[in-house]
Amino acid sequence: MTLMLWDETMSVGVPELDSQHQTLIALINDAYEAIRKHDEHLMTTLLDQMREYAAMHFHFEEEYMRQTGYPDLVSHRELHDGFNDKVEEFQQQLHSKTNFSQVFVFLSRWLTAHIMKEDMRYTRYMAQKAAGGEPA
Numbered sequence: 001m002t003l004m005l006w007d008e009t010m011s012v013g014v015p016e017l018d019s020q021h022q023t024l025i026a027l028i029n030d031a032y033e034a035i036r037k038h039d040e041h042l043m044t045t046l047l048d049q050m051r052e053y054a055a056m057h058f059h060f061e062e063e064y065m066r067q068t069g070y071p072d073l074v075s076h077r078e079l080h081d082g083f084n085d086k087v088e089e090f091q092q093q094l095h096s097k098t099n100f101s102q103v104f105v106f107l108s109r110w111l112t113a114h115i116m117k118e119d120m121r122y123t124r125y126m127a128q129k130a131a132g133g134e135p136a
């Protein structure tokens with residue numbers, strides 16, 4: 001079962017960022033599948049990979065926002081940090097009785113909402129800037 005899917009409505013208009021979002025979604029789906037199969041070893045590996053990849057992606061995205069002069073970089077970065085903290089918290093609970101299906105449902109919902117709401121704000125900002133208008 002696939003937990004989440006990327007589609008065109010999630011495109012932020014930057015191919016590299018779209019591709020990173022797709023990879024992150026694929027990692028979340030794979031980890032969720034590992035949980036469903038009770039494959040603890042694979043799940044641990046994928047959670048590590050996902051955490052590392054998310055950190056790289058957030059850094060890349062923040063750099064893009066910085067280079068383009070996006071004004072809400074600081075608050076956006078705080079959201080990314082919140083995600084990282086959450087993943088770290090889950091990793092620390094790895095051997096407790098955490099319900100990992102719920103963890104990944106949470107992460108997938110967070111990411112979908114983040115892309116559709118927060119990432120789209122810099123997409124709109126860039127579109128307005130490109131059109132020569134006053135960015136909101």
Ligand SMILES: [Fe+2]
Pocket residue numbers: 061076080114118119
């Ligand atoms: Fe973001």
